[in-house]
Amino acid sequence: MSFLRIENVAKHFGSLIAVDGVSMSVEKGECRAVIGPNGAGKTTFFNLITGMLDLTSGRVLLEDQDLAGIKPAERVRMGMARTFQITEIFPDLTVRENIRIPVEIAAGLHLAPRVPTARRAELRARIDQLMEEGGLTRIAGRYAGELSHGDQRACEIMMALALNPRLLLLDEPTAGMGDDETHAIARLIRRIHRDQALTIVLIEHDMRVVFNLADKITVLAEGRPLAEGTPAEITANEKVQAAYLGGAA
Amino acid sequence: MSGFDLRKQVPNVVVWLLLLTMPLWMNAVGGYTQLGTQVVVMGLAAMSLNFLLGYTGVLSFGHAAYFGLGAYGVGMTIRYLVPSTGIGMLVGTGVGALAAAIIGPMIVRLRGVYFAMVTIAFAQVFYFVAFRWNHVTGGDDGLTNWTREPINFGFATLHIEQDPVTFYYFVLAIFAVAVAVMALLLQSPFGRTLIAIRENERRTRFLGINVNFHIWASWLISCTFMALSGTLYALLNNFVDPRALYWTQSGVFVIMCVLGGMRSFWGPLVGAAIYVVLQDYLSSATPNWMSFIGLVFVVAVLFFPRGVLGIFRRKSVE
Ligand SMILES: Nc1ncnc2c1ncn2[C@@H]1O[C@H](COP(=O)(O)OP(=O)(O)OP(=O)(O)O)[C@@H](O)[C@H]1O
Ligand SMILES: [Mg+2]
Numbered sequence: 106m107s108f109l110r111i112e113n114v115a116k117h118f119g120s121l122i123a124v125d126g127v128s129m130s131v132e133k134g135e136c137r138a139v140i141g142p143n144g145a146g147k148t149t150f151f152n153l154i155t156g157m158l159d160l161t162s163g164r165v166l167l168e169d170q171d172l173a174g175i176k177p178a179e180r181v182r183m184g185m186a187r188t189f190q191i192t193e194i195f196p197d198l199t200v201r202e203n204i205r206i207p208v209e210i211a212a213g214l215h216l217a218p219r220v221p222t223a224r225r226a227e228l229r230a231r232i233d234q235l236m237e238e239g240g241l242t243r244i245a246g247r248y249a250g251e252l253s254h255g256d257q258r259a260c261e262i263m264m265a266l267a268l269n270p271r272l273l274l275l276d277e278p279t280a281g282m283g284d285d286e287t288h289a290i291a292r293l294i295r296r297i298h299r300d301q302a303l304t305i306v307l308i309e310h311d312m313r314v315v316f317n318l319a320d321k322i323t324v325l326a327e328g329r330p331l332a333e334g335t336p337a338e339i340t341a342n343e344k345v346q347a348a349y350l351g352g353a354a
Numbered sequence: 355m356s357g358f359d360l361r362k363q364v365p366n367v368v369v370w371l372l373l374l375t376m377p378l379w380m381n382a383v384g385g386y387t388q389l390g391t392q393v394v395v396m397g398l399a400a401m402s403l404n405f406l407l408g409y410t411g412v413l414s415f416g417h418a419a420y421f422g423l424g425a426y427g428v429g430m431t432i433r434y435l436v437p438s439t440g441i442g443m444l445v446g447t448g449v450g451a452l453a454a455a456i457i458g459p460m461i462v463r464l465r466g467v468y469f470a471m472v473t474i475a476f477a478q479v480f481y482f483v484a485f486r487w488n489h490v491t492g493g494d495d496g497l498t499n500w501t502r503e504p505i506n507f508g509f510a511t512l513h514i515e516q517d518p519v520t521f522y523y524f525v526l527a528i529f530a531v532a533v534a535v536m537a538l539l540l541q542s543p544f545g546r547t548l549i550a551i552r553e554n555e556r557r558t559r560f561l562g563i564n565v566n567f568h569i570w571a572s573w574l575i576s577c578t579f580m581a582l583s584g585t586l587y588a589l590l591n592n593f594v595d596p597r598a599l600y601w602t603q604s605g606v607f608v609i610m611c612v613l614g615g616m617r618s619f620w621g622p623l624v625g626a627a628i629y630v631v632l633q634d635y636l637s638s639a640t641p642n643w644m645s646f647i648g649l650v651f652v653v654a655v656l657f658f659p660r661g662v663l664g665i666f667r668r669k670s671v672e
Contacts, residue, residue: 181561210543210561214544
């Protein structure tokens with residue numbers, strides 16, 4: 106049994122076929138990279154997994170449970186957290202409040218009229234810990250909307266992690282970053298993958314990041330699966346070189 | 355970390371000092387007690403709307419419906435059922451809340467201008483009922499032949515029916531409780547999910563929140579306090595007419611929020627004070643008072659895009 110199993114999913118936008126019969130199995134604790142040229146359908150593929158878009162055909166299974174008909178928010182509560190290609194945070198709230206909200210949600214308090222006194226210290230410690238791990242402590246009081254791109258990305262990743270997910274989906278976590286920021290984010294992802302044995306699927310264009318993090322790689326091109334394998338296998342694959350790596354180099 | 359910060363309490367202290375002492379200085383500055391009562395009633399209405407508008411990020415343009423339901427609820431209860439202010443207020447608030455609870459699920463899937471338009475549509479239904487159902491509501495002439503009744507606590511009777519100052523403090527007490535409940539809710543984990551929806555609905559959904567349900571809850575809370583303020587409005591005037599639920603009245607509440615500042619807790623109260631006082635002053639001076647208020651509104655929005663109290667926005671700390 107695979108942790109996440111995707112069977113032959115497709116998504117049509119009218120006559121445009123964005124995802125065209127993709128299958129993928131991800132094991133528990135694995136870090137999987139999904140790569141492919143612009144417009145290959147990677148983000149759409151994520152949107153099908155998280156339920157943001159309805160499938161045209163195929164199935165998505167989490168621990169053998171078919172997710173058909175399960176809404177995005179419910180999938181999140183089942184342990185599926187994600188970040189977006191364009192950062193989605195709470196711009197007019199401080200970093201600390203950005204982290205506090207998912208921490209309280211994870212604690213089951215989202216309908217609570219107050220924080221039980223007995224849990225205050227525990228929640229505060231959890232917020233501090235997440236900010237420390239994400240390198241956000243020094244900017245805890247800043248409005249999230251005023252942060253650098255890299256800090257916003259780190260903030261969004263820590264918000265997702267605050268939910269204690271079992272599966273983390275990251276859509277181009279290092280897009281638009283300089284080398285230093287890219288390194289910092291890659292190190293952060295590596296650390297959470299290693300320390301928490303978290304299952305991660307990430308879309309990424311930066312090949313250094315991909316080869317550094319991924320256990321296995323899935324290559325998409327024009328909505329179709331082109332190849333799948335270890336980083337070494339993918340580097341050696343001629344089809345991939347022709348369609349993607351060659352073009353990028 | 356976030357211990358008791360004295361500086362954060364300054365606005366609260368100022369607002370409560372002014373409200374508590376209002377009958378002492380209102381006449382000296384050229385006003386009168388009922389004007390102060392009107393400010394508090396309209397302030398509560400605007401703050402109720404702002405729970406949804408400013409803190410959940412959802413624009414309703416039909417909140418006068420719930421204000422009006424509260425107003426008619428208390429008036430009709432006293433006139434036709436029991437001569438009791440307390441029961442009338444419970445009925446008025448309850449009817450408003452019930453209507454909001456039922457209408458809510460039909461509209462919470464809508465967003466932005468579509469939400470606003472459908473709330474207007476529902477509000478107009480209530481308006482036409484009040485307007486047409488002549489022999490019960492009094493139609494265009496309004497609901498008359500009833501007055502607020504003294505409130506009997508068993509051990510003592512509160513004579514809100516005569517002395518305007520007594521009635522002012524009665525209204526202020528209700529205001530205090532309502533505002534305290536809203537403040538506590540906004541500082542709760544639940545309140546933070548509402549602010550989260552305002553800030554970024556998609557992010558909130560992908561934190562596992564059932565966004566539509568939370569908007570429904572916010573809508574219900576907002577409309578319930580709106581209905582409560584409507585009951586006070588009817589009691590203040592011993593009268594209610596269909597204009598209380600007309601769509602322009604909904605617009606006035608939105609103007610109060612924008613004028614005072616939707617992002618600040620007391621902003622809508624300040625907006626209501628400016629609006630009510632200007633209206634009182636201008637409407638006796640010129641029949642075109644509405645254009646002057648419009649002018650003030652435009653100037654305010656130009657110079658204070660976050661509302662009058664928006665200039666006190668908390669600084670980001672390094
Ligand atoms: N909601 C939508 N409606 C219509 N077409 C869409 C929609 N979303 C994506 N598409 C189209 O589907 C195709 C795949 O888009 P997608 O965003 O999944 O690509 P991607 O692999 O994530 O690309 P990038 O690397 O640029 O992020 C593109 O041609 C895009 O224009
Ligand atoms: Mg993409």
